Amino acid sequence: MKKIIYTEKAPAPIGPYNQAVQIGNMLYTSGQIALDPATMELVLDDIETETEQVMKNLEALLAAAGMAFENVIKTTIFIMDMGDFAKINGVYGKYFDEKTAPARETVQVAGLPKGVNVEISMIAVA
Numbered sequence: 001m002k003k004i005i006y007t008e009k010a011p012a013p014i015g016p017y018n019q020a021v022q023i024g025n026m027l028y029t030s031g032q033i034a035l036d037p038a039t040m041e042l043v044l045d046d047i048e049t050e051t052e053q054v055m056k057n058l059e060a061l062l063a064a065a066g067m068a069f070e071n072v073i074k075t076t077i078f079i080m081d082m083g084d085f086a087k088i089n090g091v092y093g094k095y096f097d098e099k100t101a102p103a104r105e106t107v108q109v110a111g112l113p114k115g116v117n118v119e120i121s122m123i124a125v126a
Helices: 047-064 082-093
Strands: 002-005 020-023 026-029 072-079 103-108 118-125
Touching: 026 047, 047 082, 047 118, 072 082, 082 103, 082 118
Parallel strands: 072 103
Antiparallel strands: 002 020, 020 026, 026 118, 072 118
16 A cells, blocks of 8 residues: 655655655655755755755655665666766765665756756665
8 A cells, every 4th residue: 555755854845746655665755856854945055965965855754664774775866967976976875885785876867856966766675
């Protein structure tokens, strides 16, 4: 049965979607951008700060479903500029143990919502 996951500790949806959906022991998050959930303002100081906010938003969604980064099995990273890859990867890597890190793809795109530089989604299993 489909269960909608919602937390005020992550940004409210800005369209016809939910923050995350859980089916059985599987969790699918919507792509997260660097919106501060308290203010719904973008955090775009630099690419590291932006990525950090994205990861905090994802962490809040995982926690709302009773999970953590250890439960993540797959991520997708969308970035505007592949030149930012190393900096994004540096922040992202702090959240995972390299030996048990999830599968992942990183894709450069032509545009992202609200003009952000990075968006990340995750699939996790309890």
